[in-house]
Amino acid sequence: MKVQHQLNVRSYTAEGFVSRVQRLIRNTVIPYQHEVLWDRVPGVEKSHAAMNFVNAGKALRGEEPGDGFYGMVFQDSDVAKWLEAAAYALAAENNPELEAQVREMIGIVADAQDADGYLDTYFTIKDRDRRWTNLREAHEMYCAGHMIEAACACFEATGDRRLLDVMEKNAEHIYRRFVEEGAEGWPGHPEIELALMKLYRLTGNEHCLALCKHLIDVRGTDPTFYAREAEKRGWSVWGSDGGDLEYTQSQAPVREQKDAVGHAVRAVYLYTAMADLASETGDAELLEACRRLWESITRRQMYVTGGIGSTVHGEAFSTDYDLPPDTAYAETCASIGLMFFASRMLENEVRGEYGDILELAFYNTVLAGMQLDGKRFFYVNPLEVNPGISGKVATQRHDLPTRPAWYPCACCPPNVARLVGSLGKYAYGESADTAYCHLYAAGQATFDNGLRLRCETQYPYDMTVRYRAEGQGTLAVRIPAWSRETRIRVQGEPCAPEVREGYALFPVRGETEIEITLDGTPRFLLPSTRIPRLAGMTALKRGPLVYCFEGVDNGNVKALKLRRKEKPEVSAFREELLGGTVTMRVEARRSLERDALYSDAPEETEACTATAVPYYTWGNRGENEMRVWMNVTDAED
């Protein structure tokens, strides 16, 4: 059972929870980020990303390049991700102002393309002779990849070919250099590979597929390449000498890689492309490598929130079971990449675990990346925050207790925007005769195979999901592994459908009504006994949502101890709180404050009620303490 394509972005119209987040992206995030890219927001980190394109255009025309290049070597990608997100917004609703902004942005990008198809403002402005001499650090293919994704989105959403033509020409330039002319090497930051698969599927241009395959096959085949490259060029962006091959997943050919290592975003972008290529070409060895890497991440290196890449050192995977909650890195972009990887694995094989983790990453780490008002963002997503320590001490300087407005390296905010805007692609999929529901995403979906679907639900807060399907074929709905008791009705009657690999299969003949009620029982999770940092602790989850305990609701959260035998009380939907949410209250014990650093006095505790809120809503009520993993007591009174 193979799902060949993600759903076209225009084929899903969101309602409910997804629609609420998408509107936030459209109404707040995209307009705000547009102004940031043009440096029009006072008090926010300078971006200059748009002006880099303007200045590169001038340089190409032989004019003085204005105030030159500013920002990270990959600053171009911020424009690309914004364009992609903006395209999805235009697909969802008409917006002449945004359309004009997109047109203007595409214009400056097109102007910045060199005659031979090359496109990268850093080198075009700074030094054209250094093009392609620093694959390890300089992100030329990474930026190209993001712009290719933007081009695909613009075409798909609006039918505007202009950026698509620019980027197909750019892809041909890269194809010539690395495939035809046989230039050595592979990009330090994977991204172009997955983008080329999108471009190939949209245009049918075989060079895109061939270039993707080449870049994936060549990675890690020569352990000396980056060191030789560094020595040859004699300059550096960040001082890499070409060592630390794991950082760029270059330690071995990809088919031989066993553990997810190195920079987490790079890793999941690479694995996504590997899974893409495997599903396109039927490469069984490549798929097997993807399965191994998936297991390495999700069975041994993933936070309970779907966060990955636990260490700040290299923004990287650490090692099996090293999952500290307070010093966590767990970059928002890495969980977005994990969603990419999960969705591409679903194209290879429909298995519930991919959908479960797609959902876990989305509702927890990805959404936590954005403030509820859409105005501020987390790059790093800790599972524990202690004011006075988090964001302050050297080991936790990256674990900020509240979201900043923008970052010098602003990869995460636009990444959230484009992910949310295209959520239909992840929520729904199709094969010849089947429509797949990977996520419970309210709204309407139409499939190329002729099936049509309407989904009504207040998920993730209400556990009942109603589908009305039309057409001829099969509707395959993921039943999450966490739903211990699921009640299903078809045409109003209780039903026990066939469940294959975590998906319930419903034949659709004409109009079919399906109602699924998932298990909304709050559950205390236990960590593996192999995770040193979580020994003896518990986390609270309901449906796909991991909950956390904040100081504003609970005082000293460290002093709380949960009792796992208690049944948490689930609130009604609270429209007024945290953008509309469901909280939980649970009877607990509280240690009375002990000032002495260490003492042998007996512990004194008192009964209390602890209040939990969804993890994705944390840090929206000012700086305060937060914990996902809580201490436990088994005492009777």
Add this chain to the structure above:
Amino acid sequence: MKVQHQLNVRSYTAEGFVSRVQRLIRNTVIPYQHEVLWDRVPGVEKSHAAMNFVNAGKALRGEEPGDGFYGMVFQDSDVAKWLEAAAYALAAENNPELEAQVREMIGIVADAQDADGYLDTYFTIKDRDRRWTNLREAHEMYCAGHMIEAACACFEATGDRRLLDVMEKNAEHIYRRFVEEGAEGWPGHPEIELALMKLYRLTGNEHCLALCKHLIDVRGTDPTFYAREAEKRGWSVWGSDGGDLEYTQSQAPVREQKDAVGHAVRAVYLYTAMADLASETGDAELLEACRRLWESITRRQMYVTGGIGSTVHGEAFSTDYDLPPDTAYAETCASIGLMFFASRMLENEVRGEYGDILELAFYNTVLAGMQLDGKRFFYVNPLEVNPGISGKVATQRHDLPTRPAWYPCACCPPNVARLVGSLGKYAYGESADTAYCHLYAAGQATFDNGLRLRCETQYPYDMTVRYRAEGQGTLAVRIPAWSRETRIRVQGEPCAPEVREGYALFPVRGETEIEITLDGTPRFLLPSTRIPRLAGMTALKRGPLVYCFEGVDNGNVKALKLRRKEKPEVSAFREELLGGTVTMRVEARRSLERDALYSDAPEETEACTATAVPYYTWGNRGENEMRVWMNVTDAED
């Protein structure tokens, strides 16, 4: 009540536990370190410390300086600390071979002294024009300080004045430059200040006291000094630009400092000298600053093992209550420095808390720094070790699970040697008519005030301590705060002596027999509710010894949960185990292994018996898991 002087090193002859450790230092550590300093131990990090002196001597004589300088900029201090330790060994017993080695070493040091009194092999070999241009980084005064301490020890132990004359000349050189000629600045690494106090007390040379006072008074008075110095010289040892004033405790004049900050060893060496100076001069403001800094360390920033400086970043204090057990730094030298600080505070005011922490640091972190066979050493003393993570992942690369033989920066091993060799100075003190017992140190002590003492005990394993005092005066014995029930007999009769500030006072008229039985009940300690990383955990302590749980005794230590209501069973003294020790066994629960990263299945546990060994003995049975802070269960069965 003021204790003017530490006991002379010759006035205490150790027996029992102290004697066992001192013999290890004399028979193994000192001979081994001597060979290391001369680079005669195959497979061990090159030291070259002795040859640096030989080569500096050649340079001064106008010869080619052999193979030049090698090692850290403060490599000289390794020779100094070895000399100091060797002197204490010679005070304890005759050893003609060691005496010859000391004589040879003093000879090469004397030969390396410049005509003007300057002594530092790094600059003498490399570039004499750069002398005194990098106070921030180059450790000239730090090395001088250690050599002054060695000189004092050599004179005190053997009556040999040679090194003392060398270092008095060196001190005069520094006095001329910084006091008479008014050169700017203060040393980046405090150490010379406390050494000058020793030299002053031994020689009566007022320039030593004046120089010490000057260096303490000038510290932190000019926040621009280090930056100006860096700019002026244009070269650097480690790339410091003179910022980060807290690292060197230069953020404010010392009398205004409120929190212990920066590099922990530097901090406690500075505070030691401040306390020294305060007791010498009666400077009440300085003493008040010392009290504040003492509280900052011991009430908010100290591990339960007496380890201090919790972060690897700058080997430094972090912030209040940031005391992670697994990423701990807790350098051995820092706890040695804490013992210095405690002992100098005791010279200002006899209060039990200083003695309690003196004892805590010694029996736990300082002793843990050395392998039981005296052949390997810890620089860093974590309170939790997880094989596969500790010593491996980026955040815990410094937390090694077993002791290495030597370090490129070998400050800790010789520091342990000199501390242990002079333990009598910390264990005993005196004032006009009183002999103070700060530590229970078996053996014989004679005091300048005429009192004589014999202490018999198998402490820290046996809780009974017998003193036979002779002379006229008062014996003041610290009764630790942890001893909840202390039984005391004088001349065989139960007695309730006056206890003042934690010290029991016994009048001595002729021969007086005193027997003190401390409370050896094992106790579960609770951490302050303000320490994020220790919430919900407990540690086990008996007497001065913190215990830990190792994998070799317990399997998966993470899966254990202690019950604080249990009474741990204390073993008899086990001569054969870990160099002779007392273990504890306690009924506990063990979580059955859970492989799944996270699961909502009920927890399954089984009864088990957990075995604890003293923290200082950990890591002596191969690489394995270790925990001081343990999870807790209150379940009844």
